[in-house]
Amino acid sequence: MPLLNETLSLWEIAHRWNNHDPDKFRLAGVPLEVKDSIRLMMHAILSLSLVAFNIITAKRPRDSDIPREFFIRTHVDDFYACIDHGRCNKKLLKFIVIEQLQFQNWCERCKIPLPEFWFPKGWEHGDLASSIIGIPTTTKTSDKSASEVAQKAAQVRHEPLNKLKQEFCKYWLQGSFKSRADAARRFLKSLPPESGKLLVESNAVRTLTQALARHLGPKGKE
Numbered sequence: 641m642p643l644l645n646e647t648l649s650l651w652e653i654a655h656r657w658n659n660h661d662p663d664k665f666r667l668a669g670v671p672l673e674v675k676d677s678i679r680l681m682m683h684a685i686l687s688l689s690l691v692a693f694n695i696i697t698a699k700r701p702r703d704s705d706i707p708r709e710f711f712i713r714t715h716v717d718d719f720y721a722c723i724d725h726g727r728c729n730k731k732l733l734k735f736i737v738i739e740q741l742q743f744q745n746w747c748e749r750c751k752i753p754l755p756e757f758w759f760p761k762g763w764e765h766g767d768l769a770s771s772i773i774g775i776p777t778t779t780k781t782s783d784k785s786a787s788e789v790a791q792k793a794a795q796v797r798h799e800p801l802n803k804l805k806q807e808f809c810k811y812w813l814q815g816s817f818k819s820r821a822d823a824a825r826r827f828l829k830s831l832p833p834e835s836g837k838l839l840v841e842s843n844a845v846r847t848l849t850q851a852l853a854r855h856l857g858p859k860g861k862e
Contacts (some may be wrong), residue, residue, distance in 0.1 A: 646739060649737055650737075658673045682723050699711075
């Protein structure tokens with residue numbers, strides 16, 4: 641039966657993707673096909689292609705109150721050991737959380753078929769079509785403090801995208817456009833490649849126009 645969870649650990653995704661039980665103990669270790677999926681996703685996270693909900697890729701500020709385990713630099717040796725040599729840190733892989741929407745975006749960008757355990761054919765996948773990129777979802781946890789830290793981590797991770805949305809709002813107010821969608825398309829064309837990567841192509845115009853609508857409110861400039 642397909643899962644309805646909005647988030648899953650990297651460990652669980654890799655196992656279910658290859659039709660393996662993530663909770664089953666194996667004396668022979670992690671199956672090869674599962675290990676290959678793990679290495680693929682770890683490389684994608686390290687290269688900023690796949691976004692992990694609770695992993696911050698920026699350097700940890702000295703005055704940060706967010707624990708070190710939420711920063712990728714804390715785990716960089718484990719990432720390379722996994723990618724280069726196939727050595728899997730099970731505790732880390734269970735710690736890394738990936739949102740369904742971010743996983744879908746990554747698969748679509750890389751032309752990877754969506755796994756049916758999470759994206760069954762013929763099903764409406766929750767509210768993905770209308771979701772706004774950059775707004776983190778909450779994860780269920782029995783540890784309230786860990787949840788709060790994860791939220792802070794997500795806010796730091798999404799800061800570049802939020803700044804981009806603010807720039808678009810200024811772009812709209814300073815120019816003259818046929819519509820908000822027209823302004824969004826023009827703004828996207830003006831961005832350098834590294835900034836454009838913050839937005840998923842299929843949802844970019846929607847993301848910007850919805851951010852503008854929130855900024856302007858019901859009496860905003862038309």
